[in-house]
Amino acid sequence: MIKVEDWAEIRRLHRAEQIPIKAIARRLGISKNTVKRALAADEPPTYRRAGGGSIVDAVEPQIRALLAEFPEMPTTVISERIGWQRSMTVLKDRVRQLRPLYRPVDPASRTTYQPGELAQCDLWFPPVKVPVGAGQQAGLPVLVMVMGYSRWLMARMIPSRAGGDLFAGMWMLLRMLGATPKTLVWDNESAIGQWRGGRPQLTTEASTFRGTLGVQIVQCRPGDPEAKGLVERANGYLETSFLPGRSFTDPDDFNTQLEGWLGHRANTRHHRRIECRPADRLVTDRAAMVALPPVAPVVGWRSSTRLARDHYVRIASNDYSVHPSAIGRLVEVVADVQQVRVTCGGQSVAAHPRCWAAHQTITDPAHAQAAAAMRRARLQLATTPAADTPVQQRPLSDYDTALGIDTGQGVVA
Known part of the structure; x- marks a missing residue:
């Protein structure tokens, strides 16, 4: 077998110098058949050792x-x-x-998306702690949504992964978008649902949310991250491109910086997969989506309770004061990611900014003053002496006569 250098030289002499095969063989000291095989081969010669077999x-x-x-x-x-x-x-x-x-082959699918078809959703937990007040810092989740057709990326930090905050965050992002995709793809997030008996089961909150919007929520099968690869890659992009070198004073500062970066960087960059910018496809994508419902979906924390004597209600480990005039009455509590509101008989009895710290007591000074005044009034009522009213007293002989008792004056018949 000839070397690669000899093979290349043979082809050069024959093709470039027009030297006959016989002359090439004489010059290189090889046989004419070797020269013919070298000219017929389109690839250089390689050494292949014959296998010696195996005991298997x-x-x-x-x-x-x-x-x-x-x-x-x-x-x-x-x-x-x-x-x-x-x-x-x-x-x-x-x-x-x-x-x-x-073994059955499991190839990765490469899916194409139609305008308005779907958005992939996920929670990203950035490796950074944000000040949330009361001297606390917390690692909070960021709700991330990526449109399938346009690759338009939206994200917002929310207080927790509980259903009340999760669906409130989704509604905020969809209102910013101005429409909703026909399908929302989620993994088995506890607030969304889970697989039981080989079938997906949505939570009551998720079913109510999708029913109000008129869209579908698809749960990915467990252990199938490729099903929502768009949002998984978006999470990595946020962590490597948005987060480095930034500091945050509170969740509002985080969301402000994130919104600016998404608008000026993430959604205006050239996307290699679609060969354009997400902003270039957004109009077409949004035009094919479902319009937002005329009545907003029920999101956030909602509950009804009879107000106890301490006149506080609890939302996500925090206690918020309520005007004491509602004590003993049924109150409606509604909270989202920004505010906590309490009503009684249609009248507002409390309104507080939502506290993102944990285990805090938030008191409105007006509520504390009203409670103190009611306690003083009750104490004064309890300590007021009884009025000195004259009472007529009957002689004891009147009772003896009525009972027929002998008093020495004879027996009354």
């Missing part, structure tokens, strides 16, 4: 038969079935080569 070759038909029926059979079980008494290393190597031939 004799039992390979048995291995193939077992894998054809049981593709996932462990190598240890295969060795028992075929009575293997030799090295397990060579057997494992051969089984490793043969198993893919019998």
Whole structure:
């Protein structure tokens, strides 16, 4: 077998110098057949050593038969079935080569999206703690949504992953978008739902939310991250491109910086997959989406309770004061990511900014003053002495006469 250099020289002499085969053979000291084979070969010669066989070759038909029926059979079980008494290393190597031939193929799908078709949603937990007040810092979730057709990216930090905050955050993003995709793709987030018995089951909050919007919520199968690869890559992009070198004073500052970066950087960059900017496709994408409902969906924290004597209501581990005039009456509590409102009989009895810190007591000074005045009035009522009213007193002899008692003056008949 000739070397690569000789093969290249033969082809040069024949093609460029127009030297006959016989002359090339004489010049290089090789046979004419070797020169002919070199000219006929389009690829350089490579050395291939003939295989010497393996001790597994004799039992390979048995291995193939077992894998054809049981593709996932462990190598240890295969060795028992075929009575293997030799090295397990060579057997494992051969089984490793043969198993893919019998295992069902699971190729990754490359999906294309139609305008308005869907958005992929996820929670991103940035590795940074944000001041939330009361001297506390917390690692808060960021709700991320990516439109399938335009790749338009939206994100916003929310107080928690609980359903009340999650759906309130989704509604805020959809209102900013001005429409809603026909399908929202989620993984098995606890507030969305979970797979039971091989079937997805949405929570009551998720079913109510999608019903009001008139769209579909699709839950990915467990262990299938490729099903929402768009938002998974967006999470990585946020962590590597938005987060480095930034500091935040509070969640509002985080959202302000994030919104500015999304508008001026993320959604105006050239996207390699779609060969344009997300902003260039947004109009077409939004035009094919479902219009927002005329009545906003019920989102946030909502509850009804009879106000106790301490006149406080609890939302996500925090207590908020209510005007004490509502004590003992039924109050309606509504909270979103920004505000907590309490009404009684249609009248507002409390309004507080939402506290993102944990285990805090938020008191309105007006509520505290009203409670103190009511306590003083009740105490004064309890300590006021009774009025000194004259009462007529009857002689005791009147009672003796009525009961027929002898008082020495004779018995009354």
